Amino acid sequence: MDKAIQLERLAKTYGRRRGLVDLTLDVGRGEVFGFLGPNGAGKSTTIRLLLDLIRPSGGRAVVLGLDPRRDAVELHRRTGYLAGDFTVDGRQTVRECLAFLAALRGGVPERRVTALAERLGLELAPRIRSLSKGNRQKLGLVQAFMHEPELLVLDEPTSGLDPLVQQVFLDLVREARAEGRTVFMSSHVMSEVQAVADRVAIIREGRLVTVDTVSSLRERAVRTVELHFDGPAPAGEFEGLPGVTDVVAEGPRLRCRIAGSPDALVKAAARHTVTGLLCEEPDLEELFFAYYRNGGGDDRVTDA
Amino acid sequence: MTASRMPEAPEAARTPEAPEALPHGRLPRTVWSQALRDNRRALAGWTAGTALAGAMYASFYPQIGGSMGDLTRSFPEGLRQAFHMEDLSSAAGYLGSTPFGLVVPLLALFHGAAAGARAVAGDEESGYLDLLLAHPVGRVRLVLQRYAALATGSAAVAGGVLLMMLAVRGPADLGGIPVTAFAAQCLNLALFGAFFGALALCIGCFVGRRGTVFGATAAVGVLSYAANALGPLVGLGWTRRFSAFHYYIGGDPLRNGFQWAHAGVLAAVCAVLVLLGAWAFRRRDIGV
Numbered sequence A: 001m002d003k004a005i006q007l008e009r010l011a012k013t014y015g016r017r018r019g020l021v022d023l024t025l026d027v028g029r030g031e032v033f034g035f036l037g038p039n040g041a042g043k044s045t046t047i048r049l050l051l052d053l054i055r056p057s058g059g060r061a062v063v064l065g066l067d068p069r070r071d072a073v074e075l076h077r078r079t080g081y082l083a084g085d086f087t088v089d090g091r092q093t094v095r096e097c098l099a100f101l102a103a104l105r106g107g108v109p110e111r112r113v114t115a116l117a118e119r120l121g122l123e124l125a126p127r128i129r130s131l132s133k134g135n136r137q138k139l140g141l142v143q144a145f146m147h148e149p150e151l152l153v154l155d156e157p158t159s160g161l162d163p164l165v166q167q168v169f170l171d172l173v174r175e176a177r178a179e180g181r182t183v184f185m186s187s188h189v190m191s192e193v194q195a196v197a198d199r200v201a202i203i204r205e206g207r208l209v210t211v212d213t214v215s216s217l218r219e220r221a222v223r224t225v226e227l228h229f230d231g232p233a234p235a236g237e238f239e240g241l242p243g244v245t246d247v248v249a250e251g252p253r254l255r256c257r258i259a260g261s262p263d264a265l266v267k268a269a270a271r272h273t274v275t276g277l278l279c280e281e282p283d284l285e286e287l288f289f290a291y292y293r294n295g296g297g298d299d300r301v302t303d304a
Numbered sequence B: 001m002t003a004s005r006m007p008e009a010p011e012a013a014r015t016p017e018a019p020e021a022l023p024h025g026r027l028p029r030t031v032w033s034q035a036l037r038d039n040r041r042a043l044a045g046w047t048a049g050t051a052l053a054g055a056m057y058a059s060f061y062p063q064i065g066g067s068m069g070d071l072t073r074s075f076p077e078g079l080r081q082a083f084h085m086e087d088l089s090s091a092a093g094y095l096g097s098t099p100f101g102l103v104v105p106l107l108a109l110f111h112g113a114a115a116g117a118r119a120v121a122g123d124e125e126s127g128y129l130d131l132l133l134a135h136p137v138g139r140v141r142l143v144l145q146r147y148a149a150l151a152t153g154s155a156a157v158a159g160g161v162l163l164m165m166l167a168v169r170g171p172a173d174l175g176g177i178p179v180t181a182f183a184a185q186c187l188n189l190a191l192f193g194a195f196f197g198a199l200a201l202c203i204g205c206f207v208g209r210r211g212t213v214f215g216a217t218a219a220v221g222v223l224s225y226a227a228n229a230l231g232p233l234v235g236l237g238w239t240r241r242f243s244a245f246h247y248y249i250g251g252d253p254l255r256n257g258f259q260w261a262h263a264g265v266l267a268a269v270c271a272v273l274v275l276l277g278a279w280a281f282r283r284r285d286i287g288v
Ligand SMILES: Nc1ncnc2c1ncn2[C@@H]1O[C@H](COP(=O)(O)OP(=O)(O)OP(=O)(O)O)[C@@H](O)[C@H]1O
Pocket: A014, A017, A018, A019, A020, A037, A038, A039, A040, A041, A042, A043, A044, A045, A046, A084, A188, B287, B288
């Protein structure tokens, strides 16, 4: 079994409302997998299906080689889960809550728990009711990581965390990968996924839009290119080149957006004297929004 | 309450890392013990409140018992029966009327309904069950342990009432009622509260909405009271058989001691409701 998660035409409807439509997806063991989509895309639905909190209305899921429904207890033993709206009983203290959850898992070394809490800057003494949102989220992270599970399923793990703690979280994910564990994390924020994920899936309105490695998504990404000429920028020659859009000329400066191969652009520029060239590293955020806007992957370029 | 001293959980005993494992010492370790611990303040409040309400009524007996007995003798027979006022001059008759016939069971009923509504539906609505059910705890085990905590709480409330009654028995001239009769009545009280807890838990296992669950359970409580007290007044004697109040006090435990058949019916219905709930809970989506 080299797949941590296998989804085959997994579907979920809530009454007549769409939740998820025919999602087919594989996540390999030891992979860090980013799961991206806008609000209401179906990320939490997918994640809750993986954990048998809700049942599919079609298709099937195999997680760690197990059937989430039949082998729920075994699966949960080997999984760490952080819910999108992580909730605990506010009457417990942090320590009490972690002790209880650890006991449900048959015990977790206390050293590991306190070390995790310390790294994230989570105090153990306060009552949970009195914690801020970010501190509550830290508690959620500690309980998900503390038993060093084979599979981590994290629904918007960084929501509410300050940038410093987000970095600690990313370190935790990298360490998990280094130890061969699998991480499946959802997010709206491309940058955090980009920083750690091997592959990324984008879903929208319950449907899978694309699955790809971060590096090839980056290749397909739209970049902004800025060229400086020794005379007025010949904007006309660049309009209509394959993959080139949004051409703006301002004196000797020309800005445009390029998707895919920059070959045609470079050859067009070579006919003039180029005094400066600036190519912005594509931000997947941009790609992400391009997918949102157009509702599809490959027709994006021609639509834009 | 014994919430702070818990028996060893079997899985904790198996843990290889037990010496340095969380939790240590006397911290609770099961769904059952944690539910009791989380609810310890509320439960202490219900127990004290119910016991004090019982004690207050009991302490009126020396002044009121006799005179009320004279007054109600003029009421129609049916009315007196309905409100357990056949014999207000005796200690058992007086306690069986308003205190144990209405006030104390009503408090136990609401404790059961509130705890039952919270046990599944409330924590499901808040999102807490997402966390617990993503742990290696089967759904059935969760329902059973949560119910065990609820039943423990109901027993604590009834136990508090019993202790209070034994304490005021002498001062309030209730010596005519044997200790076993108090125990019998309080056993039925515990089962009565546990019944409404089981009902609320069961409904919660089907619908998962705390407000709905509490409302439905309270409505059944009111109907049960009516079926027991008022049904016979309008010639519907058979309605009693469907009322939890009947199995709770119909056999007059304060006079007749333990009513095993009635207690058995309550316990059996609790078991059926909880198992039915667990069955339904296994099958459905959580938190939708
Ligand atoms: N309990 C429910 N009842 C009805 N519809 C639901 C329910 N839960 C989710 N949905 C619907 O399913 C769709 C997917 O929701 P989901 O919560 O999976 O989105 P998400 O990707 O997690 O969004 P977000 O980023 O806002 O968390 C939404 O259109 C939502 O309205």
